[in-house]
Amino acid sequence: MAPTVNPASSRLFEPIQVGRMKLSHRIVFPPLTRNRNDDDHTPLPFMARYYADRASTPGTLVISEATAVSHLEEGQDNTPGFVSDRQIVAWKTIIDAVHEKGSYYFQQVWGMGRASYPELMRRKGLKYRSSSAVPMEGVDAVPEEMTEEDIVETIQSFADTAxxxxxxxxxxxxxxCAHGYLLDQFLSDAVNKRTDKWGGSTENRARLVLEVIKAVVDAVGADRVALRLSPYAAFQQAEKGDIHGQYLYLIAQLKTTVPPLAYLSLVEATGDPGALIFGGKAVNQGKTLDFILEAWDNRSPVIVAGGYHPETAAWAVEKRYNKWNTLVAFGRHFLANPDLVFRIRHKIELNKYNRPTFYLAKNEIGYNDYPFSKEYLAAQQRQFPSSLSCFPEGGG
Incomplete structure (x- = not known):
């Protein structure tokens, strides 16, 4: 691939309707787990600034970090839930801060299943569970296979959280439903060894995510619901033996059982966090998302993610995926550049991200200390003469 498209003049800056939202461009801030919540899984006050800063260009889609749908799924330290009154109040502050910037906000919701920390679950007196009693590599504990009651409660928890x-x-x-977390644990034949209606076949392995989507759509409406998938990821050993068959069945069922979703979010083979972030094996490299995009057939927009930078993102929307209504998510670069959209539009050099600070629990270092560009601050000063006080000297 030899990108030759100028990002600033590309379709990245073409407006697009996504569900009920009228986005002014196609650069998306995606879910990024960063462990800045307190020990009760509630967002800390400084998180509102982090999200609002990345919403600083009006019309941006901001998607939250993955958020537990029940206290049972708050399975890792300092990850958030959206369950208790205290959690809801904290998230409402964040949502309001994004909206005050003229941008839009989706909450990513999940169950963690066997990706939870067994010791943390033991300390809380909660069940460590998954689709089947199949342990993860490097983890001594074996999860309990979820019961029918567990599964029904999980479906309801997704709907209630929505x-x-x-x-x-x-x-x-x-x-x-990606990267080896709970719904993906049901989708994966490497993890799901059940022989009941929730496993044992392509159709049964897809049942839980389909039932969750139906329940959430019934709860809030299809145009307020999106789904994230990572067909090629090997992270947390949630691989699929028949990738095309499993995902084509899932897409076909979505098209026939629910109205058009707001969007699909798809992770490229290059976006497997096991390889991209944690230095694990890279699998399925060179494989493409075309088969899903062809099957989805522009039913609603698709967000693609996987190590993009401005030039490759522009190439993706102009050339690679020009048949489809696509947007591009930037993770690490959006973390390091709160004014990323402005920088891309004006060809401003990007801040470099600092990987060792990605997961500093409850800490603003590597989170709220990446600077806005001087050009952005100057533009804000010209447009809103009193606004510069909102941005501490040297950054946002």
């Missing part, structure tokens, strides 16, 4: 998000002012929810 209602809480909308009641708090969110524009929608993105259901996380």
């Amino acid at each position: 209602k809480r998000v909308i009641a708090a002012g969110g524009d929608g929810v993105e259901v996380h």
